[in-house]
Amino acid sequence: MENILNGATLDIILSLFVALVLGMIIGTERVWAHKTAGMRTYALVSMGSALFVVISNEMVNYYSGFAGMNPLMIVSQIVVGIGFLGAGIIFNKDSKLVGLTTATGLWVAAGIGMACGLGLFNIAIVATILTLFIFIVLWFIEKRIKKSKYYKEDQIEDLG
Numbered sequence: 001m002e003n004i005l006n007g008a009t010l011d012i013i014l015s016l017f018v019a020l021v022l023g024m025i026i027g028t029e030r031v032w033a034h035k036t037a038g039m040r041t042y043a044l045v046s047m048g049s050a051l052f053v054v055i056s057n058e059m060v061n062y063y064s065g066f067a068g069m070n071p072l073m074i075v076s077q078i079v080v081g082i083g084f085l086g087a088g089i090i091f092n093k094d095s096k097l098v099g100l101t102t103a104t105g106l107w108v109a110a111g112i113g114m115a116c117g118l119g120l121f122n123i124a125i126v127a128t129i130l131t132l133f134i135f136i137v138l139w140f141i142e143k144r145i146k147k148s149k150y151y152k153e154d155q156i157e158d159l160g
Helices: 007-032 039-063 072-089 100-117 121-147
Strands: 091-093 096-098
Touching: 007 039, 007 100, 007 121, 039 072, 039 100, 072 100, 100 121
Parallel strands: none
Antiparallel strands: 091 096
16 A cells, blocks of 8 residues: 555645635635635635646546546636636625625635646745735725725625
8 A cells, every 4th residue: 555645645735735725814804804705715715726626637647548538627617617606606786796806806716726736836825915915905995096086986896
């Protein structure tokens, strides 16, 4: 029986763990912003995406000789699946669209997880930092703009 904690397995564990932590970091900001999707949701989306990428990579190793086998299709379907998840989050409330930022945040969390699954940790960390910048810094900028006398209320708002 081969050792289950070999180098390849440790790489997979690292990929899943980094994806989980980065998703959790983004989710923490969402909890502070009183949004429905929080630490668990973002951590699961990010880690789940990493898991699917890891599975795709493993399929390449095991099934590369089979004609018609394209493990990269799994990776492309992550984007589709997250699209459906995001579509379920966006809805109308009092003639306003809500949930847009949460839906796109989950989409980015999936991308971060995919980067972790491929071992692209530098890209995943930078994307996490940029996402936090968007959620935190741009929120303050938007808040100031909305308080400006030149701002006119629109029909699009993000409550989720």
